[in-house]
Amino acid sequence: MKTLIMGNEAVACxxxxxGMTFFAAYPITPASEIMHVLAEKENEIAFVHAEDEIAxxxxxxxxxxxxxxxxxxxxxxxxxxxxxxxxxxxxxxVPLVIVDVQRVGPSTGMPTLPSQGDIIQAAHGSHGDYxxxxxxxxxxxxxxxxxIEAFNAAEExxxxxxxxxxxxxxxxxxxxxxxxxxxxxxxxxxxxLGQGRRHFTGLLARDGIPRxxxxxxxxxxxxxxxxxxxxxxxxxxxxxxxxxxQAETLIIAYGITHRVVLPLRHEYSLFxxxxxxxxxxxxxxxxxxxxxxxxxxxxxxxxxRGEVQKLLRxxxxxxxxxxxxxxxxxxxxxxxEL
Amino acid sequence: xxxxxxxxxxxxxxTWCPGCAxxxxxxxxxxxxxxxxxxxxELVLVSGIGCSGRAAGYFNVDSVHATHGRPIAVxxxxxxxxxxxxxIVFSGDGDLVGIGGNHLLHASRRDVDLTVICVNNGIYxxxxxxxxxxxxxGLKTLTSPxxxxxxxxxxxxxxxxxxxxxxxxxxxxxxPGLQKALRGALxxxxxxxxxxxxxxxxxxxxxxxxxxxxxMLLKLKQDYKIPLNPEAPLKENELGVMKNDGQTS
Numbered sequence: 001m002k003t004l005i006m007g008n009e010a011v012a013c014x015x016x017x018x019g020m021t022f023f024a025a026y027p028i029t030p031a032s033e034i035m036h037v038l039a040e041k042e043n044e045i046a047f048v049h050a051e052d053e054i055a056x057x058x059x060x061x062x063x064x065x066x067x068x069x070x071x072x073x074x075x076x077x078x079x080x081x082x083x084x085x086x087x088x089x090x091x092x093x094v095p096l097v098i099v100d101v102q103r104v105g106p107s108t109g110m111p112t113l114p115s116q117g118d119i120i121q122a123a124h125g126s127h128g129d130y131x132x133x134x135x136x137x138x139x140x141x142x143x144x145x146x147x148i149e150a151f152n153a154a155e156e157x158x159x160x161x162x163x164x165x166x167x168x169x170x171x172x173x174x175x176x177x178x179x180x181x182x183x184x185x186x187x188x189x190x191x192x193l194g195q196g197r198r199h200f201t202g203l204l205a206r207d208g209i210p211r212x213x214x215x216x217x218x219x220x221x222x223x224x225x226x227x228x229x230x231x232x233x234x235x236x237x238x239x240x241x242x243x244x245x246q247a248e249t250l251i252i253a254y255g256i257t258h259r260v261v262l263p264l265r266h267e268y269s270l271f272x273x274x275x276x277x278x279x280x281x282x283x284x285x286x287x288x289x290x291x292x293x294x295x296x297x298x299x300x301x302x303x304x305r306g307e308v309q310k311l312l313r314x315x316x317x318x319x320x321x322x323x324x325x326x327x328x329x330x331x332x333x334x335x336x337e338l
Numbered sequence: 339x340x341x342x343x344x345x346x347x348x349x350x351x352x353t354w355c356p357g358c359a360x361x362x363x364x365x366x367x368x369x370x371x372x373x374x375x376x377x378x379x380e381l382v383l384v385s386g387i388g389c390s391g392r393a394a395g396y397f398n399v400d401s402v403h404a405t406h407g408r409p410i411a412v413x414x415x416x417x418x419x420x421x422x423x424x425x426i427v428f429s430g431d432g433d434l435v436g437i438g439g440n441h442l443l444h445a446s447r448r449d450v451d452l453t454v455i456c457v458n459n460g461i462y463x464x465x466x467x468x469x470x471x472x473x474x475x476g477l478k479t480l481t482s483p484x485x486x487x488x489x490x491x492x493x494x495x496x497x498x499x500x501x502x503x504x505x506x507x508x509x510x511x512x513x514p515g516l517q518k519a520l521r522g523a524l525x526x527x528x529x530x531x532x533x534x535x536x537x538x539x540x541x542x543x544x545x546x547x548x549x550x551x552x553x554m555l556l557k558l559k560q561d562y563k564i565p566l567n568p569e570a571p572l573k574e575n576e577l578g579v580m581k582n583d584g585q586t587s
Contacts, residue, residue, distance in 0.1 A: 022419055046418045051444035055411040058404065062384075062415025065402060066423065070415070088405050193400045193416060194423055196378045197346070201395060201403035209349065210395065 002177045007143045007170040008033035011099055011163070013178055014147030015071050016041065019185060020097070022063035022070040024048040024056035026078060029111045030167035031101035034073040053078035057085030057098065064094045065200060067192025069151055073099035075167075076118050077108060079125065086160050087126035092200045093225070095154035095190060097147070101165040102299075104324045113324025114167035116255055116299040119307075122162045123277040129222065131229040133157055133236060134277040136164040138258045140174035141181070146274060148183050149236060155186040157232035164276065166299065168256040168326075230278060238274035239283055243290070249335070250291035252284070252308060257297055260326050268335070279307055288312050295319055295338065297331055339375050341368040346398040353392050357551025359510040359536035360390050360457055366513065367428065367455065368397075370520035382425050384413040386438060389464045389538075390430035390457040407438030410445045413452050424453070424524070431458040431472040435491055439471070442496065442531075449502050449528045449584075455520070456493070456531065459538040467541030478546060494572060494580065497531045502584030504528060507577050509535035511558040515577055522579060535562060535577075 005013070012034045015023070023038045023045055025031075038047055046063065050056035053074055060070040074082060079100045089096050102118045104110035118125075122134045133153045137146040147163060154161040191198075199208030204218055211217045240258075247269045253261045258272040271287045273280050288294050288308075295317040296305040302318035309316040319334050345368055354360050371381070378399045385394035387406035394401035404412040409427045417425045427434070434442055434456045445452065461479060462468040468481040471491040478485050497505040504526045506519035516534060523530035537543060537554035548554050565576045572578050 022415070024415065048414070048418065050411070051440050054408065055414075055441050055444070058408040058411035059415030059418070061404075062402070062412035062417075063419035064415075065412075066382075066416040066419035068419045070419075084405055084408075088408075092402075192420065193382050193402075194379050194420065195400055197398050197400065199346075199395050199401050199403065202405050203403065208395065 001179060002175050004173050004175050005140060006033065006173045007140050007165055008101065009037050010140045010143035010176065010178070011073070011147045011165070012037035014144040015097070015151070016045070017144070017183060018069060018148040018151035020045065020069045020071050020151065022046045022060060022068040023072070024050045024059040024063070025073045026050055026053045026056050028075045028078050030103055030114070030170050031073045031075045031099065033170070034099060053081035054084060057082040058088070060096055061085055061089050061092070061094050064096050064190065065193050067188065069095070069188065071097040071099065073101070075101045075103050076105045076115070079118055079121060083126040087128060087130070088202045089160035090126065090130040091202045093158040094160065095158055096160040097150045097154055097163060098160055099163045099165065101167060101170045103167050110324050112167065114169070114256060114299065115324060116166055116257065117303070118164065119276065119298070119300060119303040122164055131226045132162060132277055133159065133229060133233050133275070134162045134164060135236070135238065135274055136255050136276050137274060138169065138255050138272060140172060141176045141178070142274070143169065144176070144178050145181065145183070146238070148185070149238070152184070152186040153232060153236045155189045156235065157229045158189055159229050164255065166256050172256070233275070233278045236275055237280055237283065239280055240272040240274070241283070241287055242270040243287070244269045248291060249293040249295060250287055251295050251297055252304070253297045254304070257299055257321065257326065260328055261297055261331060263328060264332065264335070276304070279311055281311055284308060284311060293317060293338065295335065297321065299326060339372045339377070341365070341372040343378070344368040344371050344398050346396055349396050352396055354389060355540045357539040358389070359459060359538070359551070359555070360393065362510045363455065363457055363516065363534050363536065364393055364396065366516050367520055370517060370524060373521060374524050376424055380422060380424055382416055382423050384409045384416065384425065384427050386429040386433035388430040388433050388462070390428060391433055393428045407433055407436070408441065410434065410438060410441040410452065410454065414445050414450045417451055427452055427454040429456065431456055431460065432462045432470045435493055436471045446497050446500050446503070446529045446531065449500065451528055452530070453523045454529070454531045455523075456533050457536050458493075458533050459536040459542070460490070461538045461542040463538040463541045467538070467545065479542065492574070493531070493533050498580050502528060502582055504530040504579070504581045506532045506579045507535065507572055508532065509558045509562050509577060511555050512562070512564070512577055515564065519579065526581070
């Protein structure tokens with residue numbers, strides 16, 4: 001059955017389809033609709049409207065340890081607060097999904113306007129080194145599909161996976177037929193609490209015993225965990241590449257920005273990463289090799305451009321779309337000026 | 339069950355200093371668990387950061403050592419995910435009522451079925467002895483070198499402000515009272531909070547003239563009294579239980 005729903009609602013439906021049975025969050029624009037949908041499912045799932053963002057992610061960690069697929073959702077200001085929990089989930093290797101519906105920052109910024117300003121925060125927001133899987137859909141149907149993939153990736157990598165949206169996509173309504181969408185689900189990978197004698201800690205630990213002064217073990221542990229996430233991420237390389245044989249310029253755009261620049265496919269090649277991190281090295285390199293110029297169009301001041309530039313080791317141009325409003329005409333004009 | 343079954347012996351000795359009060363509370367809790375006959379598979383211990391926060395790793399059950407201030411939030415997630423588990427939080431005053439104060443406020447308001455044991459030594463011990471929200475007025479610490487000028491937080495007031503509540507204040511000197519409080523809290527269906535008055539010899543006591551932990555223990559004996567009328571609200575120097583099942587006005 002076809003229904004008209006918005007991106008946020010599709011995320012909630014996707015989470016339910018993925019088998020999520022624990023959700024905790026704190027209200028925030030423009031992410032609250034995810035909460036609204038899930039609050040009505042209180043008979044089917046454990047739903048907590050928590051006292052703050054920090055509590056909600058830590059509740060989700062507890063619930064995941066206790067055997068449930070768990071999720072929390074927020075926007076930029078809340079994402080900053082959740083970084084503590086993201087680090088803990090990385091250290092304790094807890095599967096979890098965190099949804100960040102981006103709005104214009106820093107700080108309270110422009111709460112109702114969309115942005116893509118949390119790209120770096122999503123990958124590197126918590127302190128210390130860790131490897132994050134970050135997905136970013138660009139249509140309502142994809143919000144549903146990639147919420148499910150985020151849960152699968154979380155289970156397979158035993159790590160907190162971040163699903164990015166922007167305020168535009170979150171509130172974009174589209175007609176979708178979700179029930180008939182084929183999906184595959186990953187089973188739980190973590191034995192629930194109540195086994196008898198395991199110790200989960202935010203400290204560096206080996207078999208539950210802290211090893212806080214063992215530099216050699218840290219290196220061994222770090223390599224194992226990094227490799228584990230990178231291996232799992234191999235199965236989650238999502239992108240869309242529209243190659244235009246006449247084009248000399250490749251536009252890289254993601255999320256709502258990809259939707260806006262889509263009409264430019266007759267003049268340019270378009271590459272849309274859905275898997276933002278770990279960066280799609282082979283795919284982006286291959287696309288870049290066939291073009292003279294590479295431009296990243298994004299609603300921030302070149303955050304992903306920096307990542308692409310680092311990958312390609314060549315100059316990558318940037319068209320930052322700032323302040324929460326986006327127009328195809330303006331982007332087209334700035335492309336001509338490059 | 340024997341109390342020894344709840345201790346992870348290969349982790350001994352603990353990180354706690356000689357003369358520390360935490361070990362007493364830790365052992366008394368294992369007595370209470372044995373008394374209740376709780377199986378390891380139905381128990382989860384959660385703690386936060388600080389000296390008391392290390393306790394989780396010393397219990398021979400599934401345990402979680404959360405980030406600073408967050409054990410109550412993690413414990414609430416565990417309990418809501420699996421109601422069959424007995425979830426116990428064991429942490430310090432800085433962790434539970436300082437940085438984690440918001441979670442305490444709201445988990446107690448929601449009356450989540452948790453047993454929370456707060457080791458109140460009135461100091462941030464692990465970081466060297468800084469002022470805590472529970473530090474008595476006038477006490478000199480690393481961050482109040484001229485004496486603390488703030489009133490300590492009234493934890494009992496916070497917990498008992500909720501209509502349905504279970505609160506006990508006890509001390510590491512008053513062992514029968516401590517044991518009774520632990521058993522009572524484990525039996526209570528809902529949010530049960532035990533404030534165990536303790537002390538820190540190494541990072542507080544020595545700075546203010548105590549020579550050893552035993553002297554600090556005797557100070558607890560001097561400072562805290564068991565009231566004759568157990569039904570009256572506890573004064574700040576009194577030990578006992580305050581509870582309301584939510585039906586009584």
